[in-house]
Amino acid sequence: MTLTAGIGAASEATAEPAARPRRDLRLVPAALAVWGGALAGLQWGWQAAVAVGAVSVVAGVLAGVHARRRRSVGVAAAATALGVCGVLVLAPLSVRVHAVGEDPLRAVAADGGDVRMRAEVRERPRPLRDDGYGGRRGGIRSVLVPVDVVSIGNGDRDTGAGAVAGAPSGGTDGSISSTGRVLLIGPAGEWAGLLPGQQVSAAVSLAPARPGDMTVAVGYVRGPPEQVGAPSWWQRSADMVRTALRDVSGVLGDEEAGLLPGLVVGDTGGQSPRVEEEFLDAGLSHLTAVSGSNVAIVCGAVLLLARAVRVGPRVSAGAAGLALAGFVMLVGYEPSVLRAAVMGALGLAALVLGRRRSAVPALAVAVCGLILADPAMATSMGFALSVVATAGLIFLAPRWAAALAARRVPPGIAEALAVPVAAFVATAPVIAGMAGEVSVVSVAANLLAAPVVAPITVLGVAAAALAVPSPAAAEVLVHFAGPGVSWLVFVAREAAAVPGAVVSWPAGWWGGLGAAGVAVGAVAALRYRKARVAVAVAVTGTLVVTVPPRLIAPAWPPVGWAVVACDVGQGDGIVLATGKPGRAVVVDAGPDPRAIDRCLDRLAVERIPLLVLSHLHADHVGGLSAVFDGRTVGAVGVGQGRTPSWAWRAVLDEARANRVPVVELTVGEQVRWDELTLDVLGPHYVAPAAREEVGDGTEHAESSADGTAINDASVVVRASTPAGRVLLAGDVELAAQSDLLARGASVEAEILKVPHHGSRHTHHEFLTAVRARIALVSVGADNTHGHPNDEIMRVLRGDGALITRTDEGGDIAIVPGPEDDGAGGPHVVRRGPDRR
Structure with a gap:
C-alpha cells in the first residue's frame, strides 16, 4: 500500500461511503503507453517500441481533435498526455532500447569471451542460493552484482580500453566501447560487501544475458574485485546502519533475527531458507520486499507524530519527506522501492497542495517517470506486483470496505478485510503467470499478519536509527518487536503447512490471463446474480471431478507401513x-x-x-x-x-x-x-x-x-x-x-x-x-x-x-x-x- 493509497484511499472509503468519488483516469493511457512501449521494445526489439510510440502519438492526436470538437477538457488533457508520452517512447526510450540491443559487448558474450572490466556497482549484491548437488541448500556461495560498464580492457591489469581477443570492432583502434549493464556473479565472501557507486575491476568470463532485459551480458568472476573505489559517505553510513541492525537483531531467536532486517530494510541475507520458502508459500514474501507498504508506514508514523504535536501540514509533509529520503537511502534502489518513493513524494506533495485524492494520477506519473528513467523496470516482477497491488488498493479496497461497512462491519475491520483481499485479487494473475503457482492461503495469512506489520516496521526503523549511537536502546526496541516477528513466523509456517496451500498454475502470458479471468469471474460473482450462478456451476463441476478420488484415496499412512x-x-x-x-x-x-x-x-x-x-x-x-x-x-x-x-x-x-x-x-x-x-x-x-x-x-x-x-x-x-x-x-x-x-x-x-x-x-x-x-x-x-x-x-x-x-x-x-x-x-x- 502506498502513502496515497493507504491514507487517502482508505479515508475515502470510510469517510464518504455514500458519495463514491470519481477517479481521475486521464493519465492512465499515457502510463500504459510508456509501460507497453518499454515492454514491447525489450521483448521484441526497438522496432516494437517505435510502433507503440507511433500508435500512441496518432491516438493522442485523434483523441485531441475529437475532444476539441466536443469541448471535453478531460479528454483533451488525456490526449495531450498520451501524445507527449508517445513522443517520449519514440525518443529517448526506443533509442535506449536500440543501444542496448546493439551493444558491442553482446557479441563478445555470445562467443564466451574473457575481458577485463572496469565497472560501477548499480545495486547492493543480492545473495544467490545454490540448490545444486554440490551446493549448500539455502546457503550463500555466490552473489549477483548488477554493474554498469565503465571500460573494457584487454586482460592486462590496466583498465583502460584495449583490444579484446575475438571481439568485434567498436572503434578505430579495434577496441570495443560499452557502457551497458552486466550482471556479475561472484564469490559471496569477496563480493558481498560492495556498495552502490563503487568502481571495481575484475577479469570476467562473459555469457549471453537472458532476452527481454536491459542487461547486455552475464559475467562470471572467480577472484576478488580489484582496484575497488571508495563508496560515497551516505552509502557507507547506510551500510553501517544495516550492519548494526543485523547485530542488534541477534538478541532474538535465529529465525526471528534473520527475518527482522528483511521486514524493516529488505536485508534478507541472514534469513532462514525455511522461513523464506514458508513466506513464499503463505503469500507473505512481499513483507520482506520493501515497497509501498513500508513507505506508507514510515511516513504515516511521522505524520501521526507531527499531528500529535500539532504541527501544520507543510511542516508535517517536510518531516515525512526527510524520513522518506532517509529510508530510501537506507534500503537501496530496488525498483519497487523507487516506485514507492516516487508515489510517497507525490502523495506528500498532494498533502501540501491540499489534493488528497490524486492516487491514480500519482501512480501513473510514477510509472511513466520510473520506466522512462529505467526501461528495465517494465519487465521487473517486483515493479509489476507493486503497481498492480497499488491499483487494487485504489480501485477495489475502498469499494469493498464501504460495502462491508454498509453491512454493519466496523470500519477498521472492514478495511483490514478489504485491503489484503484486494491486494491478493490484483496480484494473483501476475504471480500465477510469472511463478506458475498461486497461494490459496494468502488472504487468510495476510489477514492474520496485518496487525503486527506496522508495529514491527516502526519499531524496526527506530531500532535501526538507534543501532549505531545506542545499541542497548536499539536492542530494547528489538525485544518489543520480537513477539510480532515470532507471530509472522508462526503464521507463515502454519499457512504453508496447509495441504494444497500452493496450487500449480500454467506459467507465462496465458497463465496470467487465465488467472486474471478467474479473478474477474470471482469479483463478478460477488456482485451479479447471473455470474454467481455460472461460477457455482463451474465450481460444482470441478468438485464432482476432483473430490471423489480424494475421498476414496487410502488413509495415510497405511497400516503396517515398513x-x-x-x-x-x-x-x-x-x-x-x-x-x-x-x-x-x-x-x-x-x-x-x-x-x-x-x-x-x-x-x-x-x-x-x-x-x-x-x-x-x-x-x-x-x-x-x-x-x-x-x-x-x-x-x-x-x-x-x-x-x-x-x-x-x-x-x-x-x-x-x-x-x-x-x-x-x-x-x-x-x-x-x-x-x-x-x-x-x-x-x-x-x-x-x-x-x-x-x-x-x-x-x-x-x-x-x-x-x-x-x-x-x-x-x-x-x-x-x-x-x-x-x-x-x-x-x-x-x-x-x-x-x-x-x-x-x-x-x-x-x-x-x-x-x-x-x-x-x-x-x-x-x-x-x-x-x-x-x-x-x-x-x-x-x-x-x-x-x-x-x-x-x-x-x-x-x-x-x-x-x-x-x-x-x-x-x-x-x-x-x-x-x-x-x-x-x-x-x-x-x-x-x-x-x-
Whole structure:
C-alpha cells in the first residue's frame, strides 16, 4: 500500500461511503503507453517500441481533435498526455532500447569471451542460493552484482580500453566501447560487501544475458574485485546502519533475527531458507520486499507524530519527506522501492497542495517517470506486483470496505478485510503467470499478519536509527518487536503447512490471463446474480471431478507401513519403521527442511534411533535441521566422505547443538531393531577428493570429478523389513556399483531405492543383480537434471520391476503383502503429490 493509497484511499472509503468519488483516469493511457512501449521494445526489439510510440502519438492526436470538437477538457488533457508520452517512447526510450540491443559487448558474450572490466556497482549484491548437488541448500556461495560498464580492457591489469581477443570492432583502434549493464556473479565472501557507486575491476568470463532485459551480458568472476573505489559517505553510513541492525537483531531467536532486517530494510541475507520458502508459500514474501507498504508506514508514523504535536501540514509533509529520503537511502534502489518513493513524494506533495485524492494520477506519473528513467523496470516482477497491488488498493479496497461497512462491519475491520483481499485479487494473475503457482492461503495469512506489520516496521526503523549511537536502546526496541516477528513466523509456517496451500498454475502470458479471468469471474460473482450462478456451476463441476478420488484415496499412512519414500523434491528422504509406534530410522533428509519435516509429521515419527546420511550433497542433507525439530535422535550415521566441507561442518554443528553423537558406518556393520535390520554393504573405497576436510573455514571448490567421487562415497545399506529387503544405494555411480559387484556384495533385494534418482550413470548389470520387484525413484518434478533416465527406466521394467516415482505419486509407502495374497511380496501405496 502506498502513502496515497493507504491514507487517502482508505479515508475515502470510510469517510464518504455514500458519495463514491470519481477517479481521475486521464493519465492512465499515457502510463500504459510508456509501460507497453518499454515492454514491447525489450521483448521484441526497438522496432516494437517505435510502433507503440507511433500508435500512441496518432491516438493522442485523434483523441485531441475529437475532444476539441466536443469541448471535453478531460479528454483533451488525456490526449495531450498520451501524445507527449508517445513522443517520449519514440525518443529517448526506443533509442535506449536500440543501444542496448546493439551493444558491442553482446557479441563478445555470445562467443564466451574473457575481458577485463572496469565497472560501477548499480545495486547492493543480492545473495544467490545454490540448490545444486554440490551446493549448500539455502546457503550463500555466490552473489549477483548488477554493474554498469565503465571500460573494457584487454586482460592486462590496466583498465583502460584495449583490444579484446575475438571481439568485434567498436572503434578505430579495434577496441570495443560499452557502457551497458552486466550482471556479475561472484564469490559471496569477496563480493558481498560492495556498495552502490563503487568502481571495481575484475577479469570476467562473459555469457549471453537472458532476452527481454536491459542487461547486455552475464559475467562470471572467480577472484576478488580489484582496484575497488571508495563508496560515497551516505552509502557507507547506510551500510553501517544495516550492519548494526543485523547485530542488534541477534538478541532474538535465529529465525526471528534473520527475518527482522528483511521486514524493516529488505536485508534478507541472514534469513532462514525455511522461513523464506514458508513466506513464499503463505503469500507473505512481499513483507520482506520493501515497497509501498513500508513507505506508507514510515511516513504515516511521522505524520501521526507531527499531528500529535500539532504541527501544520507543510511542516508535517517536510518531516515525512526527510524520513522518506532517509529510508530510501537506507534500503537501496530496488525498483519497487523507487516506485514507492516516487508515489510517497507525490502523495506528500498532494498533502501540501491540499489534493488528497490524486492516487491514480500519482501512480501513473510514477510509472511513466520510473520506466522512462529505467526501461528495465517494465519487465521487473517486483515493479509489476507493486503497481498492480497499488491499483487494487485504489480501485477495489475502498469499494469493498464501504460495502462491508454498509453491512454493519466496523470500519477498521472492514478495511483490514478489504485491503489484503484486494491486494491478493490484483496480484494473483501476475504471480500465477510469472511463478506458475498461486497461494490459496494468502488472504487468510495476510489477514492474520496485518496487525503486527506496522508495529514491527516502526519499531524496526527506530531500532535501526538507534543501532549505531545506542545499541542497548536499539536492542530494547528489538525485544518489543520480537513477539510480532515470532507471530509472522508462526503464521507463515502454519499457512504453508496447509495441504494444497500452493496450487500449480500454467506459467507465462496465458497463465496470467487465465488467472486474471478467474479473478474477474470471482469479483463478478460477488456482485451479479447471473455470474454467481455460472461460477457455482463451474465450481460444482470441478468438485464432482476432483473430490471423489480424494475421498476414496487410502488413509495415510497405511497400516503396517515398513518403508516410506518421502516426496522431498529433487533429493532423498527414506523412512524405515523399526516396529515400535513413533520410532523409525531415517536415511537422508532431502534438500528442503519443510518437506522432510511434514513427511515425518504425517508418519507420526517422534523418535529416530539412527539418522543415516548417505553422503553430504545438499539434496541429501539440506533438511537435516528439520529432522531434529521436535524429535529425539539417537545418533547420526555417516560414511567416510567429508566433502563438501560446508556440509560436513553443518552436520557436526547440528549434531553438537542437539548433543547427538556422529558415528561412522563401516562395511560389514549390522544394526538391529525389533522389525528392522540394517547391513552396511559399502563403500569399500572412497576417493581422496571425497575424503578431503577443510579445517580453516574456506569452501572446497568442487569439480565435476569431485561430485562423482562424493556420489561414489555414498553409504550403501540393505534393510531387512517385514515388507522385504530394501537396498538403499544413495547416489552411487558406475565405479561404486562395479566395486560392489566385483567384491561379491549381496545386493539382491525386493525393493530398490534407485541410485542417484535414476541417473544414466547406472550399470545395467547392477540393476539386474538386485532383481528388485519394486523400484523407488526419489526425484523432483520437472527437474533440470534429466532424472530419471528413460533408458534406466526401460531396463528396470524389462527386469520386471514396478516403478514408483515421488514426483508422480508423492510419498510412497511399502507395506507387507497379506499372507493369503497369491501374488506374495510387498504392496505399494501412494499418498499422491501435494501439487506444490
